[in-house]
Amino acid sequence: MFDYFDLSRPEVDLDGLADEDIAIDVRDLSLKFGSKLALKDIRMRIPKRQITSVIGPSGCGKSTLLGCFNRLNDLTPGCEVQGEVYINERNIYHRKEDVAALRSRVGMVFQRPNPFPMSIYENLVYGLKIQGIRDRRTLDNAAEQALRDVALWKEVRDRLFDSALTLSGGQQQRLVIARAIALQPDILLLDEPTSALDPISTLTIEELITQLKEKYTVLIVTHNMQQAARVSDFTAFLHQGSLIEYSDTNRLFTRPKQQQTEEYITGRYG
Numbered sequence: 001m002f003d004y005f006d007l008s009r010p011e012v013d014l015d016g017l018a019d020e021d022i023a024i025d026v027r028d029l030s031l032k033f034g035s036k037l038a039l040k041d042i043r044m045r046i047p048k049r050q051i052t053s054v055i056g057p058s059g060c061g062k063s064t065l066l067g068c069f070n071r072l073n074d075l076t077p078g079c080e081v082q083g084e085v086y087i088n089e090r091n092i093y094h095r096k097e098d099v100a101a102l103r104s105r106v107g108m109v110f111q112r113p114n115p116f117p118m119s120i121y122e123n124l125v126y127g128l129k130i131q132g133i134r135d136r137r138t139l140d141n142a143a144e145q146a147l148r149d150v151a152l153w154k155e156v157r158d159r160l161f162d163s164a165l166t167l168s169g170g171q172q173q174r175l176v177i178a179r180a181i182a183l184q185p186d187i188l189l190l191d192e193p194t195s196a197l198d199p200i201s202t203l204t205i206e207e208l209i210t211q212l213k214e215k216y217t218v219l220i221v222t223h224n225m226q227q228a229a230r231v232s233d234f235t236a237f238l239h240q241g242s243l244i245e246y247s248d249t250n251r252l253f254t255r256p257k258q259q260q261t262e263e264y265i266t267g268r269y270g
């Protein structure tokens with residue numbers, strides 16, 4: 001069933017990783033929307049410069065969990081967070097955390113490509129300009145590098161000042177990833193980044209994601225288990241707000257420890 005991933009790769013034991021290999025340390029995180037408990041006591045250490053996928057049935061809390069890593073849920077009235085999330089040895093839920101600075105270190109990309117209605121170039125430099133960077137050469141270089149990182153440079157170098165909305169869906173999604181990368185984040189959060197794309201664009205983005213881990217810690221939510229198996233080093237399975245199983249991707253898909261995981265990955269989940 002999962003014939004894409006590399007079973008010759010040695011499995012990694014998450015418990016064996018040193019603290020300096022960890023990008024995000026989630027400690028007993030719970031989250032409520034009003035009276036609804038959407039995340040329950042999540043404990044999870046997410047490795048640096050690796051790809052971690054989050055899978056699970058609709059409504060299990062995948063997007064909510066991802067949103068905790070750049071404090072997106074804070075915007076929701078009635079949202080209450082307990083526990084701690086450490087990024088770079090700081091609890092991002094500390095009351096003194098600078099949320100704007102956090103969001104430039106932890107970039108997020110959503111299901112539907114959402115370029116701003118402005119030129120390709122302006123999309124890329126938007127965040128840098130907000131940070132006060134005005135030097136034209138710095139902005140140009142950042143835009144070019146970000147486009148090269150997402151393999152879009154050759155396709156758009158001659159039309160940088162066209163509207164971003166003239167790009168195809170797959171190009172728009174790569175542009176949005178480039179826009180996040182231009183801020184040189186440590187972490188990229190991708191919430192179902194290919195579910196609105198055709199199969200060819202999906203493969204392009206998957207290839208891109210596997211290359212991004214050279215520079216970034218990547219978290220990806222996906223409904224597509226083949227995709228999780230293809231691209232990720234580690235996989236977390238969530239069910240009704242609880243982290244049921246979290247391990248090396250090969251292990252989770254070939255030798256799950258929990259019955260619920262096995263039922264879900266074999267499609268017997270009811």
Ligand SMILES: Nc1ncnc2c1ncn2[C@@H]1O[C@H](COP(=O)(O)OP(=O)(O)OP(=O)(O)O)[C@@H](O)[C@H]1O
Binds near residue numbers: 056
């Ligand atoms: N703003 C909100 N207010 C109230 N409840 C919410 C809010 N956002 C999410 N929820 C609830 O929290 C739970 C988790 O939602 P979440 O969006 O994280 O699920 P998901 O796993 O991403 O689902 P899907 O696969 O459908 O995207 C769901 O029961 C959802 O209804």
Ligand SMILES: [Mg+2]
Binds near residue numbers: 064
């Ligand atoms: Mg979701």
